[in-house]
Amino acid sequence: MRDGAVSSGVRVLPPNDPRQYDDLAGEWWRPDGAFAMLHWLARARAALVPPAARPDAVLVDLGCGAGLMAPHLAGRGYRHVGVDLTRSALVQAAAHGVTVLAGDATAVPLADGCADVVAAGELLEHVPDWRATVAEACRLLRPGGLLVLDTLNDTVLARLVAVELGERLPTVPRGIHDPRLFVDDRELVAECARHGVDLRVRGIRPSLPATVGWLVRRGTGGAGPGGRGRAPRIRPTWSTAVLYQGRGVRRG
Numbered sequence: 289m290r291d292g293a294v295s296s297g298v299r300v301l302p303p304n305d306p307r308q309y310d311d312l313a314g315e316w317w318r319p320d321g322a323f324a325m326l327h328w329l330a331r332a333r334a335a336l337v338p339p340a341a342r343p344d345a346v347l348v349d350l351g352c353g354a355g356l357m358a359p360h361l362a363g364r365g366y367r368h369v370g371v372d373l374t375r376s377a378l379v380q381a382a383a384h385g386v387t388v389l390a391g392d393a394t395a396v397p398l399a400d401g402c403a404d405v406v407a408a409g410e411l412l413e414h415v416p417d418w419r420a421t422v423a424e425a426c427r428l429l430r431p432g433g434l435l436v437l438d439t440l441n442d443t444v445l446a447r448l449v450a451v452e453l454g455e456r457l458p459t460v461p462r463g464i465h466d467p468r469l470f471v472d473d474r475e476l477v478a479e480c481a482r483h484g485v486d487l488r489v490r491g492i493r494p495s496l497p498a499t500v501g502w503l504v505r506r507g508t509g510g511a512g513p514g515g516r517g518r519a520p521r522i523r524p525t526w527s528t529a530v531l532y533q534g535r536g537v538r539r540g
């Protein structure tokens with residue numbers, strides 16, 4: 289079927305086509321919706337960000353989507369600036385207090401060294417040129433500034449778990465990933481080092497019992513407040529082979 293054709297009322301788009309985010313615009317802020325796992329990851333990513341060390345501190349959130357980090361950063365003292373290609377998501381981010389900029393994460397109209405923190409959550413595995421995105425993230429960071437990110441590794445296991453299995457579960461939209469864009473963790477560390485950021489990575493995964501409980505509750509209409517129950521926590525794990533987090537400081 290041709291790209292963007294309509295089948296049974298649903299538009300069929302190629303894997304990773306950004307127009308999918310417009311089609312899913314109503315899902316962003318539903319904790320039990322198609323982007324549920326992004327909520328869990330946003331919380332875990334925000335936990336890597338310390339309170340701002342100075343007044344007027346800026347956190348640039350590349351590929352911010354609908355601004356899911358915003359509630360977890362509240363009270364930490366940052367101006368939360370979000371950059372994204374998807375305007376329907378930026379409208380929602382703005383409604384959650386994010387200062388939004390429509391644009392490409394590889395060409396951000398902000399000055400070198402403007403950011404105390406740069407976040408790139410679940411972005412690198414969606415961009416055609418992750419190296420250019422990393423270069424831009426590092427350019428935006430002031431010396432001593434912090435880069436936090438999470439992404440999917442370029443492994444067979446990641447393809448199996450995140451695409452073949454994950455996209456069959458209600459926590460990840462089907463067709464949202466193109467595994468050819470997944471990012472090797474060692475190459476990412478080397479690329480960050482080239483741009484002055486010493487990145488440390490660790491594997492992460494959702495808590496398995498909590499995820500099974502969440503799926504059961506969701507499938508049966510929910511047992512918790514609002515019909516949902518508690519969201520699974522993201523835990524460190526020994527292997528970076530599927531999903532991993534990175535944290536690194538820009539050299540002065």
Ligand SMILES: C[S@@+](CC[C@H](N)C(=O)[O-])C[C@H]1O[C@@H](n2cnc3c(N)ncnc32)[C@H](O)[C@@H]1O
Pocket residue numbers: 306309326327329330350351352353354355356357371372373374377391392393394408409410411414415416
């Ligand atoms: C999986 S979502 C992650 C959103 C958000 N970081 C989060 O964790 O909730 C990927 C986001 O990246 C955005 N995106 C994809 N390619 C981009 C690019 N080249 N520049 C800016 N944003 C991009 C999409 O529009 C989408 O909002």
